[in-house]
Amino acid sequence: xxxxxxxxxxxxxxxxxxxxxxxxxxxxxxxxxxxxxxxxxxxxxxxxxxxxxxxxxxxxxxxxxxxxxxxxxxxxxxxxxxxxxxxxxxxxxxxxxxxxxxxxxxxxxxxxxxxxxxxxxxxxxxxxxxxxxxxxxxxxxxxxxxxxxxxxxxxxxxxxxxxxxxxxxxxxxxxxxxxxxxxxxxxxxxxxxxxxxxxxxxxxxxxxxxxxxxxxxxxxxxxxxxxxxxxxxxxxxxxxxxxxxxxxxxxxxxxxxxxxxxxxxxxxxxxxxxxxxxxxxxxxxxxxxxxxxxxxxxxxxxxxxxxxxxxxxxxxxxxxxxxxxxxxxxxxxxxxxxxxxxxx
Amino acid sequence: xxxxxxxxxxxxxxxxxxxxxxxxxxxxxxxxxxxxxxxxxxxxxxxxxxxxxxxxxxxxxxxxxxxxxxxxxxxxxxxxxxxxxxxxxxxxxxxxxxxxxxxxxxxxxxxxxxxxxxxxxxxxxxxxxxxxxxxxxxxxxxxxxxxxxxxxxxxxxxxxxxxxxxxxxxxxxxxxxxxxxxxxxxxxxxxxxxxxxxxxxxxxxxxxxxxxxxxxxxxxxxxxxxxxxxxxxxxxxxxxxxxxxxxxxxxxxxxxxxxxxxxxxxxxxxxxxxxxxxxxxxxxxxxxxxxxxxxxxxxxxxxxxxxxxxxxxxxxxxxxxxxxxxxxxxxxxxxxxxxxxxxx
Numbered sequence: 177x178x179x180x181x182x183x184x185x186x187x188x189x190x191x192x193x194x195x196x197x198x199x200x201x202x203x204x205x206x207x208x209x210x211x212x213x214x215x216x217x218x219x220x221x222x223x224x225x226x227x228x229x230x231x232x233x234x235x236x237x238x239x240x241x242x243x244x245x246x247x248x249x250x251x252x253x254x255x256x257x258x259x260x261x262x263x264x265x266x267x268x269x270x271x272x273x274x275x276x277x278x279x280x281x282x283x284x285x286x287x288x289x290x291x292x293x294x295x296x297x298x299x300x301x302x303x304x305x306x307x308x309x310x311x312x313x314x315x316x317x318x319x320x321x322x323x324x325x326x327x328x329x330x331x332x333x334x335x336x337x338x339x340x341x342x343x344x345x346x347x348x349x350x351x352x353x354x355x356x357x358x359x360x361x362x363x364x365x366x367x368x369x370x371x372x373x374x375x376x377x378x379x380x381x382x383x384x385x386x387x388x389x390x391x392x393x394x395x396x397x398x399x400x401x402x403x404x405x406x407x408x409x410x411x412x413x414x415x416x417x418x419x420x421x422x423x424x425x426x427x428x429x430x431x432x433x434x435x436x437x438x439x440x441x442x443x444x445x446x447x448x449x450x451x452x453x454x455x456x457x458x459x460x461x462x463x464x465x466x467x468x469x470x471x472x473x474x475x476x477x478x479x480x481x482x483x484x485x486x487x488x489x490x491x492x493x494x495x496x497x498x499x500x501x502x503x504x505x506x507x508x509x510x511x512x513x514x515x516x517x518x519x520x
Numbered sequence: 521x522x523x524x525x526x527x528x529x530x531x532x533x534x535x536x537x538x539x540x541x542x543x544x545x546x547x548x549x550x551x552x553x554x555x556x557x558x559x560x561x562x563x564x565x566x567x568x569x570x571x572x573x574x575x576x577x578x579x580x581x582x583x584x585x586x587x588x589x590x591x592x593x594x595x596x597x598x599x600x601x602x603x604x605x606x607x608x609x610x611x612x613x614x615x616x617x618x619x620x621x622x623x624x625x626x627x628x629x630x631x632x633x634x635x636x637x638x639x640x641x642x643x644x645x646x647x648x649x650x651x652x653x654x655x656x657x658x659x660x661x662x663x664x665x666x667x668x669x670x671x672x673x674x675x676x677x678x679x680x681x682x683x684x685x686x687x688x689x690x691x692x693x694x695x696x697x698x699x700x701x702x703x704x705x706x707x708x709x710x711x712x713x714x715x716x717x718x719x720x721x722x723x724x725x726x727x728x729x730x731x732x733x734x735x736x737x738x739x740x741x742x743x744x745x746x747x748x749x750x751x752x753x754x755x756x757x758x759x760x761x762x763x764x765x766x767x768x769x770x771x772x773x774x775x776x777x778x779x780x781x782x783x784x785x786x787x788x789x790x791x792x793x794x795x796x797x798x799x800x801x802x803x804x805x806x807x808x809x810x811x812x813x814x815x816x817x818x819x820x821x822x823x824x825x826x827x828x829x830x831x832x833x834x835x836x837x838x839x840x841x842x843x844x845x846x847x848x849x850x851x852x853x854x855x856x857x858x859x860x861x862x863x864x
Contacts, residue, residue: 187619187685189666197686198619205620225612226681228668233684234609234616240581241620244588264641265578265604268569272578275531275542276549276585296681297608322533324572337570337640340577341531342541 177479177509179501180218181211182254182408182487185238188230200230205242207493212249214502220252220284220372220406220487225260226296227437236269243277251277254372254487255286255354258311259304260297263332264339266311267318271343279344284352284372285312290437307331312351312367319348352406358388365392375408375489376431378462379474382407383481390482402484410463411488413471413500420465423491428459430491464488468504475509521823521853523845524562525555526598526752526831529582532574544574549586551837556593558846564596564628564716564750564831569604570640571781580613587621595621598716598831599630599698602655603648604641607676608683610655611662615687623688628696628716629656634781651675656695656711663692696750702732709736719752719833720775722806723818726751727825734826746828754807755832757815757844764809767835772803774835808832812848819853 185204187197208219221239224231232238239251251273256266274281287308288294294301310329317325318339327334343349353364354372364371371389373382386405393400410427414420464471475486490497529548531541552563565583568575576582583595595617600610618625631652632638638645654673661669662683671678687693697708698716708715715733717726730749737744754771758764808815819830834841 189682189684189686191666193690198622198688201616201620201685225608225684226668227684228682230684232616233612237581237584237613237616238620240584241588244585260606260609262604262606264569268577269581272545272576272581276545276582278542292680295679298677298679322535324570333642335639335642336636338533338572340533340569340571340574341545342533344542346537 177475177483178217178403178485179215179506179509180220180250180252180406180485180487181208181216182220182222182252182489183491183493184222184224184231186230186232189228197230201232201238203493205238205245207495207498208242208249209245210495211498211502212246214498215506216249216498216502217485218250218252218282218487220254220282222254223256224290225293236273239281240273240276243273243280249280250282251280252282252352252487253284255284255352257288257293258285259288259299259307260293261311263311263314264318264334264337267315267339268341270315270349271319271339271341274343274345274349275341277344279349281343281345281349282352282370283349284354286354291441292437303331316348319343350404356385358385361385361388362392365389365396365398368393368396368398370404370406372487373405373407375410375487376462378458379477382462383478383483386481386483402482405483406485406487407478407483408487408489409474410465411471411490411497411501412463412465413468413497413504414466420467423465424456424460424463427463427465427491428456431459468500468508471501471505472508475505479509521819521827522561522747522829523559523850523853524564524594524596524750524829524831525552525560526564526566526596526833527835527837528566528568528575530574530576533572541574545576545582547837549582549589551839551842552586552593553589554839555842555846556590558842559850560593560842560846561829562594562596562626562831564598564626566598567600568634569637580617583625584617584620587617587624593624594626595624596626596696597628599628599696601632601637602629603632603643603651604637605655607655607658608662608678608681611659611683612685614659614693615663615683615685618687618689618693619685621688623693625687625689625693626696626714627693628698630698635785636781647675660692663687694748700729702729705729705732706736709733709740709742712737712740712742714748714750716831717749717751719754719831720806722802723821726806727822727827730825730827746826749827750829750831751822751827752831752833753818754809755815755834755841755845756807756809757812757841757848758810764811767809768800768804768807771807771809771835772800775803812844812852815845815849816852819849823853 186200221235223235225233235253243251270283287304310331324336324338350370352370352372355361355364373385390400412423464474530544565579567579569577579597587595614627631648654675668680668682670680695713696716697713699705699708717729734744756767808818
């Protein structure tokens with residue numbers, strides 16, 4: 177079983193010149209550097225724009241900095257929202273990071289779900305899917321072609337180009353996609369991409385999705401490698417029951433805030449990543465919250481069903497939580513399944 | 521007198537999996553890390569696309585990696601070509617680097633001059649100037665506004681956005697522009713931007729341009745700070761006359777290659793950066809090639825005219841050249857003008 181991290185640093189605007197706006201980024205960087213030394217496998221970072229509370233916007237740049245400060249940690253995006261980016265410029269940026277880091281990029285991609293981001297960039301939300309698909313086609317061509325090529329799409333076009341630098345991972349860094357609906361999962365498997373399963377779905381639902389992906393990958397002739405699915409979970413190694421319940425409270429409040437940010441004006445937000453139940457029981461069931469023993473039982477259930485890679489979100493950068501999980505939970509899974517590179 | 525570097529790493533595509541395509545980038549990174557330790561002030565890096573010989577395309581990503589490996593080196597772009605980039609995404613990337621590096625970004629920008637890049641991105645060359653100007657307006661707004669704003673331009677539009685993260689340098693990282701024609705220099709001074717003077721113009725011509733900028737900055741009420749002008753020069757500390765002449769030969773060949781890459785199909789390339797004379801005498805006159813004494817005499821001439829900041833291009837990554845200049849030329853100028861931050 178491999179354990180990575182996913183999360184979001186923040187760097188808030190302030191009119192006060194005495195405030196160190198970079199403190200949140202620097203804290204997150206030191207957090208993942210320590211994580212690497214504790215045996216964590218990867219760090220996946222979000223991309224968001226225009227939030228007003230400083231979520232990471234230039235994800236590949238932050239990951240590049242982290243790449244230069246680490247040696248084995250895999251550098252993941254969760255996820256780069258393709259409709260905002262010129263696919264060729266994005267492929268160049270991703271390839272540069274992959275090259276400099278010796279092939280450590282895990283290229284998580286998505287079509288975006290936040291109404292205010294679509295409005296901000298003035299991109300019609302109904303174009304999201306076709307921009308997403310076209311961008312994947314262009315980037316794949318950019319990564320893999322050593323000869324000059326041209327492209328005439330609905331959203332982008334290029335003439336007589338060859339895209340550099342080359343990636344280290346061949347044919348290209350693995351694409352990862354988040355998906356929840358069965359048909360979305362099957363679309364991911366149709367491309368043979370890796371799958372990110374969200375932190376909010378129940379254990380049962382997560383395993384159903386895991387199985388849909390496994391069956392579809394096999395049916396599509398890609399075969400199934402459990403390193404190609406990462407199950408996200410919130411994690412908190414609690415000191416006692418009161419400490420655990422306080423953490424559940426914090427998580428529910430954070431979920432509500434995320435829900436509000438993502439809302440469309442008509443209240444009709446259908447993105448699967450938001451399809452969590454906000455009951456206290458559901459929140460507690462899906463999360464790895466509790467003492468080491470409680471947490472191990474939950475992970476064992478996933479492991480028994482074939483899960484071999486988890487991405488943990490601590491809702492912040494608590495070093496104590498990071499260390500306790502590494503020391504009191506990870507060893508329990510160290511011998512059962514030797515770690516493999518996610519890119520395999 | 522301050523001495524920085526400008527140059528271009530390469531990472532070539534190869535169908536051979538045994539070739540380390542990243543070797544050129546890694547070599548350049550180690551080169552500038554040593555440069556920092558030798559007292560060099562900055563490293564300015566180009567941006568180019570579709571060359572087929574691996575010039576840096578994702579310049580801010582390479583600089584981000586360098587930023588994480590250095591502590592005082594200023595991180596310059598020479599130059600980011602604005603017409604290719606979404607101005608808000610670019611401002612986010614630049615701000616992230618500025619934030620992570622503690623305010624070390626020198627943001628060199630240009631409108632591009634290579635016909636094949638305009639064709640590749642399918643952007644009409646006649647839109648270059650207006651895209652360039654509009655992008656500066658948008659990025660300046662993105663860097664400086666703590667409140668939400670909207671923008672309706674000829675090329676880009678945004679709705680109700682606030683751009684994060686904030687920069688460390690306020691109001692924003694200094695903009696640098698390359699210019700050669702008097703009217704172009706006056707346009708740079710009209711915005712109060714910093715000026716990059718190219719490595720090909722003669723000493724006389726360079727000083728004329730320096731003076732045009734100084735006079736215009738003063739006339740525009742910005743005042744004049746010599747740290748706002750960087751004079752680029754090729755440099756090579758030669759062992760003897762034959763070694764020097766061989767270096768001149770290499771330089772002329774490199775100039776011809778650059779000239780050919782930049783050519784328009786009609787042969788009518790008017791970009792000022794290409795307006796060099798390719799006679800041997802001119803090439804030798806403009807370059808800092810020779811023994812330490814010859815080189816010092818040339819720098820003294822620039823210094824006497826008010827130049828206090830030079831960007832050196834070694835046409836490669838010769839450590840010996842880098843070290844000899846640092847040890848045999850730099851000390852001669854160490855006491856005459858104390859170094860100041862380029863951002864001042």
